[in-house]
Amino acid sequence: MNPSLLTHLACSECGQSFSPHEIQRFCPQCSAPLVAHYDLEAGRRHLDREQIAHRSRGLWRWRELLPVFDLRWAFTLGEGDTPTLALPRLGEYMGFPHLYLKDEAINPTGTFKARGQAVALSKVRELGLQKVLVPTAGNAGGAMAAYAARAGLKACVLMPSDTPRANVEEARITGAEVILVTGLISDAAREAAARIEQGWYDISTFKEPYRLEGKKTMGYEIAQSFGWRFPDVIIYPAGGGIGLVGIWKAYLELRTLGWLEKATPPRLVAVQAQGCAPFVRAFRAHADHCEFWEGAQTMASGLRVPKSFGDRLVLRALYDSQGLAIAVSDTEIRDAQRKLASLEGIFASPEGAATVAALPYLRQSGFVHPEEQVLLLNTGSGLKYLP
Numbered sequence: 286m287n288p289s290l291l292t293h294l295a296c297s298e299c300g301q302s303f304s305p306h307e308i309q310r311f312c313p314q315c316s317a318p319l320v321a322h323y324d325l326e327a328g329r330r331h332l333d334r335e336q337i338a339h340r341s342r343g344l345w346r347w348r349e350l351l352p353v354f355d356l357r358w359a360f361t362l363g364e365g366d367t368p369t370l371a372l373p374r375l376g377e378y379m380g381f382p383h384l385y386l387k388d389e390a391i392n393p394t395g396t397f398k399a400r401g402q403a404v405a406l407s408k409v410r411e412l413g414l415q416k417v418l419v420p421t422a423g424n425a426g427g428a429m430a431a432y433a434a435r436a437g438l439k440a441c442v443l444m445p446s447d448t449p450r451a452n453v454e455e456a457r458i459t460g461a462e463v464i465l466v467t468g469l470i471s472d473a474a475r476e477a478a479a480r481i482e483q484g485w486y487d488i489s490t491f492k493e494p495y496r497l498e499g500k501k502t503m504g505y506e507i508a509q510s511f512g513w514r515f516p517d518v519i520i521y522p523a524g525g526g527i528g529l530v531g532i533w534k535a536y537l538e539l540r541t542l543g544w545l546e547k548a549t550p551p552r553l554v555a556v557q558a559q560g561c562a563p564f565v566r567a568f569r570a571h572a573d574h575c576e577f578w579e580g581a582q583t584m585a586s587g588l589r590v591p592k593s594f595g596d597r598l599v600l601r602a603l604y605d606s607q608g609l610a611i612a613v614s615d616t617e618i619r620d621a622q623r624k625l626a627s628l629e630g631i632f633a634s635p636e637g638a639a640t641v642a643a644l645p646y647l648r649q650s651g652f653v654h655p656e657e658q659v660l661l662l663n664t665g666s667g668l669k670y671l672p
């Protein structure tokens with residue numbers, strides 16, 4: 286049983302090809318992420334978007350476009366197929382008549398990290414690895430621990446000691462070893478180095494090729510829910526930015542498959558916190574990579590990523606989509622969180638609320654026309670951040 290159309294992995298910088306039948310991390314020459322490629326020509330001939338749309342719910346509906354060859358190893362906790370909700374009351378308040386929100390808080394472990402970990406750990410299991418670790422700002426660790434338990438893998442999660450308590454507890458209860466580190470995700474990554482040497486497989490953002498594949502299913506679902514086209518603008522809270530790159534990859538793949546009714550790309554907006562905004566700084570300078578952000582600080586812990594390993598891919602997606610990167614303050618995030626909850630009943634994570642906080646900027650700058658469709662991503666549940 287081998288439905289996957291995966292053909293090979295390629296370095297996102299030099300293009301060198303790598304086998305998906307062996308364990309891979311990132312390109313050793315360029316120190317850059319590997320990206321999965323599929324036989325989309327075969328997909329164009331043999332796959333039917335309506336057939337996929339009518340399969341039973343969950344991200345494995347898209348199995349031909351996902352990297353697991355043997356579906357025995359396709360583990361699930363029910364992730365994917367999250368709702369896209371119209372926001373009429375918030376939209377009226379903000380002056381956006383066509384405002385929508387995709388609510389990723391519905392996913393297992395309460396955030397969209399479940400998508401990436403479901404696919405990455407399934408592939409890890411298929412490749413026969415046994416020990417996985419992840420340095421994390423929080424939610425990626427909780428999600429990894431859950432899917433590691435599901436797949437029968439040994440897990441180790443390294444996170445900052447001030448990570449929200451829910452992340453520590455959810456990782457511990459699944460049996461993962463939890464290591465609390467003084468400092469940031471970058472310090473947790475340094476701490477992980479010794480174990481990686483000892484054969485633990487590193488699931489860090491962009492340092493293996495398959496979390497991106499799980500995240501891209503958001504883009505497929507977005508296109509499907511908008512009638513096989515993309516909304517004009519998609520607003521995404523960017524930490525490492527893997528979801529943003531995933532949505533852009535989904536757009537390119539669907540366009541190649543010939544499944545889009547309208548091939549106009551969505552303009553992608555990366556929202557960051559003013560206390561940690563490496564993409565915003567790079568975007569303003571028209572740079573192709575980010576500089577390390579010193580002294581990163583924000584209540585939106587998922588955005589506290591001083592330097593992404595996939596920074597070039599994220600910036601490329603922003604430029605290619607004619608998008609934008611903007612920063613909002615923690616006060617604006619808190620106010621936006623209250624507004625979204627009181628007007629629409631959605632208790633978003635601070636990261637998700639940051640997309641709401643970005644709306645006044647986008648309107649005042651004229652970046653978004655009032656008649657355009659705007660989609661916000663609520664990447665997680667506010668419940669995960671209770672003290």
Ligand SMILES: *Cc1c(COP(=O)(O)O)cnc(C)c1O
Binds near residue numbers: 397398525527637664
């Ligand atoms: C990790 C995380 C983000 C940032 O996601 P990236 O893909 O790393 O940019 C945003 N929101 C929440 C809730 C997260 O857990």
Ligand SMILES: [Zn+2]
Binds near residue numbers: 296297314
């Ligand atoms: Zn390379």
